[in-house]
Amino acid sequence: MTTRTLAACAAVLFATGCASIVNDTNQAMKIETLGADGKAVAGADCTLSNDYGSTTMRSGSTTQVRRSSKDLDISCKDPGKPEAVARAISRANAGLAGNIIFGGGIGAIIDHNKGTAYTYPTWVQLEFGKTLVFDRQHEKEGMPVISASPTNSAAR
Numbered sequence: 001m002t003t004r005t006l007a008a009c010a011a012v013l014f015a016t017g018c019a020s021i022v023n024d025t026n027q028a029m030k031i032e033t034l035g036a037d038g039k040a041v042a043g044a045d046c047t048l049s050n051d052y053g054s055t056t057m058r059s060g061s062t063t064q065v066r067r068s069s070k071d072l073d074i075s076c077k078d079p080g081k082p083e084a085v086a087r088a089i090s091r092a093n094a095g096l097a098g099n100i101i102f103g104g105g106i107g108a109i110i111d112h113n114k115g116t117a118y119t120y121p122t123w124v125q126l127e128f129g130k131t132l133v134f135d136r137q138h139e140k141e142g143m144p145v146i147s148a149s150p151t152n153s154a155a156r
Helices: 003-017 094-102 106-114
Strands: 026-034 045-050 053-058 061-066 072-077 084-089 123-127 130-135
Touching: 026 045, 026 072, 026 084, 045 061, 053 061, 072 123, 084 123, 123 130
Parallel strands: 026 123, 084 130
Antiparallel strands: 026 061, 045 053, 045 072, 072 084
């Protein structure tokens, strides 16, 4: 290999390790709500919030959420139904590991502070009357994330 080829390969490795380059500060997230019968209920008013602020949306659609190292709290309301509540766990993405391995840690600190080193589940289904936890570790391509720990909010 030539020196030029080696330099190009090294540049690619450094770029793939930097979450700020690879990931935006926002990520797309699909929020759906289900009734007690397990059928989709579109149009519920949902609020998603983390340490960077909150956003509102209607269930059944996709929105942009601000990446953060902190978990994302989700609450959906629909008239005549008990509230649907969830927490989406924030997990470090591959960009953070790449920074630590290739970047010596400075890039990891920057990406941690900006939130770009973290990712939430990309598709969740809240259930009215329940409090659920969604973890990206359980994500399968093209499928909603299965709740890690369903509880009945009426029992709280």
